[in-house]
Amino acid sequence: MKFQKVTLVGTGFMAGCIARDLKAEKLAEAVWAVPSSKKRIPAVMKTRLFDRVSVEIKEACKDSDIVILCCPPDAIISYLKILPQYISSQTAVTDIGSIKYNIYKIGRKYLPENFSGCHPLCGSEAKGIKNSRNSLFKDALCIMTPFKRNKPYKIIKSFWQSLGSRVETMSPEKHDEVLAYVSHFPHLISFLFMQIVPLELLRYTAGSFRDLTRVAASDPGLWQEIFFSNKGNIRKVSRKFTRNLAKVLENISSGRKEVVKNILRESSAKREKLYDNCY
Numbered sequence: 302m303k304f305q306k307v308t309l310v311g312t313g314f315m316a317g318c319i320a321r322d323l324k325a326e327k328l329a330e331a332v333w334a335v336p337s338s339k340k341r342i343p344a345v346m347k348t349r350l351f352d353r354v355s356v357e358i359k360e361a362c363k364d365s366d367i368v369i370l371c372c373p374p375d376a377i378i379s380y381l382k383i384l385p386q387y388i389s390s391q392t393a394v395t396d397i398g399s400i401k402y403n404i405y406k407i408g409r410k411y412l413p414e415n416f417s418g419c420h421p422l423c424g425s426e427a428k429g430i431k432n433s434r435n436s437l438f439k440d441a442l443c444i445m446t447p448f449k450r451n452k453p454y455k456i457i458k459s460f461w462q463s464l465g466s467r468v469e470t471m472s473p474e475k476h477d478e479v480l481a482y483v484s485h486f487p488h489l490i491s492f493l494f495m496q497i498v499p500l501e502l503l504r505y506t507a508g509s510f511r512d513l514t515r516v517a518a519s520d521p522g523l524w525q526e527i528f529f530s531n532k533g534n535i536r537k538v539s540r541k542f543t544r545n546l547a548k549v550l551e552n553i554s555s556g557r558k559e560v561v562k563n564i565l566r567e568s569s570a571k572r573e574k575l576y577d578n579c580y
Contacts, residue, residue, distance in 0.1 A: 302459045304329040304366040310358070310380055311371035312336040312345045314425060315397055317433025319369065320350040322464050325435055335361045337372075348430055362387045367460055370396040373526045374404060381407045381416065388415065393453035395419045395460075399480060400530040401446045401473035409448050417447040417454045420476065421466060422484075426518040439465035446473040481534035486542065488524055489535065491517040 307329045309316040316334065323329045334351040335358055336342055345354050355361045358380075362368050368388060370377045377396045381404070384394060394416045398404050401418050408416035423441035425432070443466040447454045458468050471479075495517040528535060552560045 302328070302456075302463050304460070306331045306333065306365045308333040308335065308361050308365040308368045309351075309371050310335040310361075310368060311376070312341060312354075312430050313371060314427055314429055314433050315421075315437075316369075316371035317348065317350060317430035318435070318437040319371065319464070320348075321433055321435045322438060324350065326463070328463050333361045333365070337376075345430065348433075350430070350433075358383070359387045362392070364389065365392050367393045367395065367456060370394070370398070373523050374398050374400050374530050375526055377404055378407045381411050384415075385411055390414065391452075393417070393456040393460075395457045397421055399484065399527050401444075401476040403530055405446055405448065405473035413448070414451065415453050417445060417449070417457045418473065419446070419457060419461065420444045420480075421461065426516050428520050436465070441466050443468050444476055445470045446476055477531050478534050481531055481538045485527055485531050485535050486538040488516050488519065489528060489539075490542075491515070492521075492524070 304323075307323060309319060309332065312334050320332050320334070323332050331352045332350070334345055334354045336345050336354060336356060339356050342354050342356070345351065353361070362384065365388065368384065370380050372380070377398050381394075381396075388394065392415055394408075394412055396404055396408075396418055397420060398418070399420060401420060404418050408418060421438055421441055421443040423437050425437075438461065443461040445454070445458060445461075445468055447470060461468050491514050495514045549561060549564060552564075
């Protein structure tokens with residue numbers, strides 16, 4: 302599917318990856334960017350990923366086929382409230398936010414005919430448009446949380462498929478529950494574990510430590526918003542984790558080696574099935 306005009310609101314890592322694929326695959330005649338401030342314009346222009354860069358949301362969104370909100374959850378919600386005055390009835394609007402229910406409620410209220418929320422399940426701890434890369438979305442799963450399967454929904458679904466993504470739909474409530482397990486709580490654990498390790502011990506780290514703490518290098522501002530936006534589901538997962546940790550520690554203290562081995566064996570077997578369940 303070829304688009305005449307695509308507008309990306311936000312100019313971070315994910316927006317850069319989208320722009321790269323749009324250019325590489327010649328999927329859009331014009332790609333516009335809306336940075337967070339005027340001072341960002343020179344750096345964004347320097348990437349040569351966009352045809353136009355403007356902080357004027359009205360100009361950037363005028364006659365767009367699709368507007369993609371590539372910013373933190375609070376900013377997505379703010380844009381959803383003002384976009385109705387700047388877009389046409391034919392413009393499809395979506396987002397890439399890692400939480401969906403709060404965004405879904407606002408989208409349904411302000412853009413009931415245009416908006417369909419999305420979350421491409423890919424990314425990186427790398428920050429900034431300078432670290433963006435091609436083909437990030439190829440073979441990645443993109444979750445859609447539509448409230449109508451209308452023309453904008455079909456446009457947005459086609460957009461992600463054009464980038465090589467597999468698309469699946471679910472309710473926003475289910476999305477946030479799932480992501481608490483597979484993304485949000487693991488990020489929280491990574492951040493907190495990194496915090497307790499003495500700085501002088503970092504010189505002794507190797508592969509396992511780096512695997513566990515890789516996502517602790519992610520954007521703190523973004524993740525603070527995600528944690529607060531999905532706090533109920535994160536608390537549920539944390540309670541399960543805390544009970545499991547207490548159980549394992551109690552068995553270690555009591556010398557129940559077979560019990561501990563069985564717990565570890567079960568976890569190892571589940572981990573081996575990880576990639577079997579990705580497609």
